[in-house]
Amino acid sequence: MKTLTATQTSLVLRQMTEDQKRELSQAFLSFIETASVGTARASFYNTQAEQVQAIDLSHQKLLNVDRSIYGMSLLLPGFTDYTKQLGVVKFLGNHRMDAIFLDESQEKRIIQRLLGQLSVPRKLKLFAWLKKEKINNARTRKLILNSILSEKHLERWVSKYKTKIATTLEHAWGKRMCSIIKAILSKPASKLSLKEKNILKVNVLKYSPQNYTHIVLECVSFALSVERVYNLPLLKSYQEAKSDLMKGSKLSFEVLEGIRSTYHPESTTAQVLELTKKQLTKGQKIAFQAQATKAQVDITFNPKNYDCIRLYIYAFKQGLTDDITEVLAENAAKTARGLPLQFEKVGILLDTSLSMQGSETQWMRPMAISLAIRDVIRAASEETILVGCGDANIANKTLVETQGDTSLAQGLLELMEAEVDTIFILSDGYENSPAGRVNEVMHLSKKIGVKIPVLQVTPVLAAEAGGIRKLSDAIGTIPISQVNGLSLNLLKSMFEVDVEQGIEALFNTTMPLINQ
């Protein structure tokens, strides 16, 4: 395994022509822009198909320029799960050619690291994606089978995602082998021939820990719908809940709710919520608060388990409590400490217009992201001046409502007049009173000698197909979908100034992760 030092990296880079470096820089910057925000969901402004196309293009561009830099870039912090999934798809779906910096084992570790960062549903979504793309080369099959069959919580996985796991296994084994395995598992263990035992060994047990043999075989049988009696607690509970709902208390909410709607339509969702309240995940606890309150079910919710964006969205729906306010402040201070820059006197211009509400499916997310970023900038600054468009009294408000049109120019001038060091405009970029006014003011302020750097931080739910909407060509833009995306943008700035410096910073950040 070769590990290049920063100096060696510089040597390699120095052999690149200026055009190649420019191409690399452009590809990297375009990748960063979509990777930190890309979720392939429809946004207020773009369709899902447009998002998918935009993200895919930015990945493919960087992959074409250099596979190693693409791989290292995928390990940067602050990227969405969709970016990680697409990274794995790209690696497995494209033949490995000579890469400048990374060998095969390092590339394998990148894939494993990306996979390890995904939650179970996201992993299964990735496997479904591989199936859709018809990617099932040896590396892919091994990755899938290893990931599923060596999983120590396989019993919970199969009880929750039975069909998805069956589909994934079928993709990895092939339809024929899958039916053979199902047929073998339908027989009593004592009646299996040597050949059949060998098939199970090569296709199933090879991937599982030694003392998990019986668990793995029972879980695979369950996933493949083999008719038999199950002994593992969750699988047994699943089987029994079909005739007696009360026996499903060990199952997750959505599994038991599915059984209830099919086998016990006379029972209610509230009963299922009561039965499964101990099994709710952190995400479900926050998501079900409204439903639980309505059904008078007490679900304990600890704000410390959630990031600031989710807490803000929760607060918009359920109200802001002292506990949440405290956690928001703690989290902001923690994130601010990790920023490579600290500020003295900062101006924040917050867009409070109606479009900051976001789409129906991502209600209040743009404003939640903006408020979380506001908190971090405040925590990283000695002094902050905060102004809004439409709402003049937002300085002391934790939650800021969205309403009205977008008129930012006046607030921008107020901050310039206050002679702050840097101005952050937290906005979706859709200005309408009138459109283009911020741009006019920016150019005129430059003309009269104002040199305050202005940055537009745009909360995005997905990669905008045509890039984010800029308020002015004289303003730098930062697309943000997660709070820790701020750090990433510093790296972006380094790339913009000097490609070599940027690549070195990329190496310094990601090589330790690959070699861990």
Add this chain to the structure above:
Amino acid sequence: MKIIYSLPFQTKKIMLFNTLFNRKGKGGKKAITIQEILKGTVVGRMQSVGYMQVIPLLSDVDDKRFVSPDEIKVSTSGYGSLVFENTTDQLFIVPTHVGYIVKQRAQDHAMAHTALVAQKKQKTFDTAMCVQQSQGGYIAAGKHKMLILPFSLREVALSKRKEKNYNKLWDEISKFNANLGAQAHGHLEYFLKKFKKELDQFVAEFETVPRQVGAIILLDGEVVGIERTPSYAYWQSIWGALIRECYGSLAIEYEQAMGENKTLPKGRVAVSEEVETMAELKQALLAAEAETEAMAKEKVRNLLQDKFQREPDEKVGNLIIETLQHNQFCGQIIQEEEQILYASMIVKQKWHKQKAWLTAKPFTI
């Protein structure tokens, strides 16, 4: 009475209506002005993106007797028959030229006029129009996403509001599509599909503001539509359809017609470049905003006293639906005694095309 009985039925109906409601007969009806139509509202800050400008109409009156259009179940019971089911405790005003493009194997339909549906009632309108020529099937009842017909189809649709003929708009849709480079058939969805991205942008660019019940819509500095609704919630629910399909389509037509010869939008005042200090820049910004507001108000002020001819269409309880005509505008209003609850008026195609001539000053020496 003998005279009345000898007249055609439609004329008799109007005469009777006018007698009952103390109005003047055809050709001599008591006219109404835009000032009266907009009574009870004030204008908000103008929003301006590209050639489109919107002046919000704000009001302290939020009449909650009326349900939002997105709460209503809609279906078709035959070709040319739209059914509205109002399961709520509020009255329902069917928006003028509301339409439904559904993802069902069913013929898309639109209304040719406004209407009223009482609380907890279902009402069928057999004057509706098919807007999807070669598709069969009826729309299943449900809360479907609405649109308001593209601006260029509305005047014709209004003129045919009493015709019971499901295909009455096909030719116009076909011409409209052809004009915009979409397939020349009576399928409105062809246009919607071709310009989906542009239309979505309009929704994103123009935002509703607090206390808003209506808007005056301008294209390149000229008023092209006036919309008023009874409540904040009603406005919220209908605005997306108005700006997207109705006025958005007009902006697309306008931009296409301009071709390569695009000009700066009229009515958008730039900040003066004659500034040397921050104080001067702030002053210049305020001046530009004040001038923009004054220009917008002037455009509207010029229309306030114009008189509209009124034609009564229907009376439901105390509420009266009227169709208005004027050399510049056509549209419909719903009123309760003197109070205007709903208005939807658009500039006539002829006036829009010949506005330079029609607004030219008389010759003097």
